[in-house]
Amino acid sequence: MFTITALVILVVMALALVRAFKGPTLYDRILAVNNFGTKTVLLVAVMGFLYGRPEFLDIAIVYVLINFISVIGILRFFEYAGKKNAEEEA
Amino acid sequence: MEILFDIVSWICLVAGSFFCLTGGIGLLRFPEFFSRIHAASITDTLGAGLIMIGLMFQAGWGLVLAKLILILLFSLIAGTTASHAMAKAALKSGLQPQVVGTMDSETGGAPSKS
Numbered sequence: 001m002f003t004i005t006a007l008v009i010l011v012v013m014a015l016a017l018v019r020a021f022k023g024p025t026l027y028d029r030i031l032a033v034n035n036f037g038t039k040t041v042l043l044v045a046v047m048g049f050l051y052g053r054p055e056f057l058d059i060a061i062v063y064v065l066i067n068f069i070s071v072i073g074i075l076r077f078f079e080y081a082g083k084k085n086a087e088e089e090a
Numbered sequence: 091m092e093i094l095f096d097i098v099s100w101i102c103l104v105a106g107s108f109f110c111l112t113g114g115i116g117l118l119r120f121p122e123f124f125s126r127i128h129a130a131s132i133t134d135t136l137g138a139g140l141i142m143i144g145l146m147f148q149a150g151w152g153l154v155l156a157k158l159i160l161i162l163l164f165s166l167i168a169g170t171t172a173s174h175a176m177a178k179a180a181l182k183s184g185l186q187p188q189v190v191g192t193m194d195s196e197t198g199g200a201p202s203k204s
Contacts, residue, residue, distance in 0.1 A: 001100050005141060008107035012114035012133070019117050019126070027123055027180040034172055035117060035130045038165060039110070042141055045161060049145055057157040064161060068168035075179040 002050040006043060013039045030074055037067035099147035106140030113137055123180060124187040127173050134169030138162070 013036055020032035041060045048056025113133025120126045142162040149155045181187075 001096075001103060005103045005107045005144075008111055009141075012110045015114035015118055016130075022118075025123055025180075025185060027176055027183075027185060028126060031123070031127060031130050031173075031176055032117065034176070035114075035133065038134050038138060038169060041161065041165060042110070042138055045145060045158070046141065049148060054149075054154045054157070057154060057161065060161050061157060061164065064164040064168055068164075068172055071172045072175055075175050079179055079182065 002046050006046045006050060009039050009043045009046065013043070026078060030071060030078075033074075034067065034071045037063070037070075041067070095147045095150075099144040102140050102144030102147065106137050106142075106144060108137075109133060109140060110137035122187065123185060124177065127177055131169060131173040134173070135166055138165050138169070 016036040116129025
């Protein structure tokens, strides 16, 4: 039961990676990385149950928070880069 | 009683992984960025939620259940906020959503630097 879920999550992570490589715009890539991160959280939680080790869930909690902070950080970083190009064009 | 929990958790896990899969496919096939956000955030909230609920039935009462509830809560809050921040940042940087008509997926909705 858990192995099926883990395999499906691995497939979805591969799909997210494909979008990350193919994504034309910068924000597609950020979206794909964010999606990849949340799937990692799910994979860690399911693997924790698969091997009967409940302490994996602590890793999953920390990873949810770090993933969120990193997406906000990347967006904040690229927000000013966008403005810089706009100033150069104007 | 135990069998009931197993059946319910199996259903939730399969349904959750199905929604994750549809979201993943949607992430690839949708024409432009803003529809892809819709596909990705569906998996964040619904797919993850169902999988977590499936795991909760397996866990039973205790610390593991509390951790699972925390993960579900954080991933719901973080997923939606991140999607909103991404859409706002994309709009501010001039990425216009494709409103009418067909769109080749190469440009992905990015404004052409003509």
